[in-house]
Amino acid sequence: MNNNDNPKVSDASIKRGPKRGPMGGGHGPMGGMVPGEKAKDFKGTMKKLNRYLGKYxxxxxxxxxxxxxxxxxNIYGPKKLGNATTEIANGFISKMQGGSGINFDKILDILIFLVIIYCISAVFGFVQGMIMTQVSQKTCYNLRKELSEKMNRLPMKYYDSTTNGEILSRVTNDIDTLGQSLNQSISQLITSVTTIVGIIIMMLSISPVMTLVTLLILPISMVLIMFIVKKSQKYFKEQQEYLGHINGQVEEVYGGHSVVKVFNHEQQVINEFDKVNDVLYGSAWKSQFLSGLMMPIMNFIGNLGYVAVAILxxxxxxxxxxxxxxxQxxxxxxxxxxxxxxxxxxxxxxLQSTLAAAERVFEFLEEEEEVQFAENPVSVEDLVGEVRFENVNFGYNEDNIIIHDFSVDIKQGQKVAIVGPTGAGKTTMVKLLMRFYDVNNGSIKIDGNDLRDFNRGELRKLFGMVLQDTWLFKGSIMENIRYGKLDATDEEVIAAAKAAHAHHFIQTLPDGYNMELNEEATNVSQGQKQLLTIARAxxxxNKILILDEATSSVDTRTEVQIQKAMDHLMKGRTSFVIAHRLSTIRDADLILVMKDGDIVEQGNHQELMAKGGFYAQLYNSQFEKTA
Known part of the structure; x- marks a missing residue:
């Protein structure tokens, strides 16, 4: 997709619900699953997970x-070690009775045998752990790959209704939780069950009576453990929930620290933090205290067992x-x-946490996808960029139609401006044009071909886009500009930068075109970021350009220069320009005036000014002088 600037959800739009941390999902400091959190459909999720594990x-x-x-x-070792103890005891008795004493050769043989079997046990354990790690990581690799591919097939409405943090939580945190707990839980379950069975067999071989006494003590520890787990579980959940609250508040406060300072809300922020922190403290110490009781209680019961075994x-x-x-x-x-x-x-x-994480991953994978391919797709080759809206009706919600019966013909090479107050639906028109959403009724055609007759990926190759919210990635300036055309030479990148009037400021930066932008691109100004995205466009x-407030973040002098570059760029290309500063679109071939989702006026600047309607009011309001 050759969109030259992707929309990035603003920080303010990433709102956390009552159970979401900074990464969404309410899973604790790094998004891990809450201890004891259960899957809604245990059997169904287990079947789906088994399909992935079944490959291995x-x-x-x-x-x-x-x-x-x-x-x-490993289990056989103590039995053999007991034989060594018996040999030593018999040797002492024999010595006291005038016999030969301790047979050190036999004890040495036993010790050598123990070393061998413990080494063999360690080798088997190492290989088993390596295999299970490989299985769990390959499973996570496949799931992560499917999630990545799935993200490209989801409709835009999914991203509009789901926070970035929630998506990131599933792609990163839930997969990591799944991988770690899957490896540990399966390996530990096999080892634990085998150990219990093996130990019971070995104990029975020594003394059935002593085994019976030991097993009678077992239910006591099981009841106490279940009681502690049940009591501590609610506190663990509360701890993770409020940890998410604190993480969310810290993220918001640090992200908007200057705003907090400006409005003198430091004390209010501290009070809010203290309030949540107090709840977190209460739940954290209770959960940790209760879970900390488990080992002392088990040790106490175990010691009672030792006493009973020693006496018996x-x-x-x-x-x-x-x-x-x-x-022994x-x-x-x-x-x-x-x-x-x-x-x-x-x-x-x-295992509950594993399946809860897996369930969230499968929910994402089962989200409804947008249709990527048409039955008989139209080729985008040789298209010139004529656009026609025919009786278009659209609403994000079918019960609330915001564009009513809109029709317009746009010739190849025309510059079309879309204007109107905030929330009028200007960006919605662009989303329909790029088929991020499909119209409810009517059709949008390019060169006479309905948008629904194109493969989505092919269709979007027609469009270049520059948005008000700039999007740059971590990498060099050269790489960021080249994102618009991956096979472009360095000379072509520099030529594009010159056309966008970005070449001069790039040369003044350390390392010039090779300067690395950080993850948020904060080491260049907002205006410079805008110039880079324009150079990318x-x-x-592309044959059709979409410019959404492309010059809003630059100064007036630079805006004039960019406008000249844009005019040159738009020659021969169909262009859609969303603008609030109406002075920048006076030369547009067609101006669509939107209000409350409807096109209320259309025409060129002179025609609309002559009408003295809504456009004339908007235009004049920008140049009125206050007394």
Missing amino acids: KIQMVIAFIFAIFSTTF GGFLVIKGKIQVGDI SFISYVKSFTQPIGQIAQVSNM ILAD
Whole structure:
């Protein structure tokens, strides 16, 4: 698309609702999902996510097998270590009874065996983690790619009704949340389940009685954990919500800091911040306190288990049912047993966050798209740029039509000015012309071809655009101008800059055309930014030009120079000029006067002034002198 200046939503238009942070979506400091936040359609979202994960079935099966092997070898270690303890204990007893004492060779063999199985476990765990990281990141890569492509297929009405922050939140934060939690949750779930099963088997192999005692203690910890999670969840949500409020307020205050200073509202801003900060503090310490209780409680219950195991184990050793080393192994298993249970609780919470993030991503991917391609598309080659509006009716809402039965013929090469008060619908006409919106009734034709008969991408190649709100990206001045024609040579870029009267000021900048603009292009003035976008339009050399207050940000002297360059640029090209300063469009071939969405007058400057109507009132009001 050869639009030479893309509309950028102003900072003021990015309004955050009660649950949105600076990046939209109300997800915390970096947009991450709220702990415990649930997907609205759990099963449906899971099925959609499985379709993406299904591409990597083989990798996931391998990761699953490797996780089982890693956990199995890791679990077997304490059992073998218990044998070493038993050997030492038996050696002491043997020594006391006049025997040979401790068999260090056998203990060494056990220790070497332990080193080997722990190394094997680590290798399997490493490979499993690497595979799952690859799967999760590839899934995120595919989703991010689809989101990027989807953005180009969405209609303009979606962007008009959705904040930039909300879109960014889905494309960046939700994808990152999905990638991180997907990797952690699947790996941890496999490992935790395998660990629990393996530990139970190993404990049963040592002593079914001791295993039964341990399992009787388990429900107590589960009930307490569920109670804490339930209590802390609402405070976590409140914490993330008010963190979003604070982030939003800080962003707004710093963005408009000069305005706050001018109106002496510093104390009011501080009071508002303190009020929200107090709520955040209250919810944050409660959530952190409750979640911090989890480990002490689990440790307490675990210690009770150790006491029970030690007493019962000692009794069984005396009875000759088990060996001394079995007590050590069993205590080690009991200690390890509570950890995967806590991990499963965390995974279930993380899985909710994963699916909530995935649901928001899928909602975006399922948004209704605009039709990109016509059945029998008209070629844009050899078109000259004649435009005809035939009985056009349009409204952003079908119940509120703002353009009624508008018709006009515009010949190739004509300069058409669209004027009227703010909110009259001037920009709406341009959006219809570029087919950002389709008309409700009637038609708009270029060289006799209905706009709906063009492929959208091809159609927009006809248009060059310069808007009042400039859009420049991080990069050199040369690259920003070349955006209008990517294959342009340096000489062509410089020639366009000269035609836009931008060459002189560019030469005065550090590094000239190679100077890097920052992300907001704040290292050049507003007027200079406008000159660069005009140079970009000149370089693009489109057949139809749209100029929306293109000279509004430059001084009067520069405006005269740019106007001359624009007049030269518009020769032989159909041009639509939206202007508030009516002195700049007196030479227009046709002036369309808009009021409340309707075309109330049309004609050239002389004809409209002779009528003494609405245009004449607008024009004269700009030159009236106050007493």
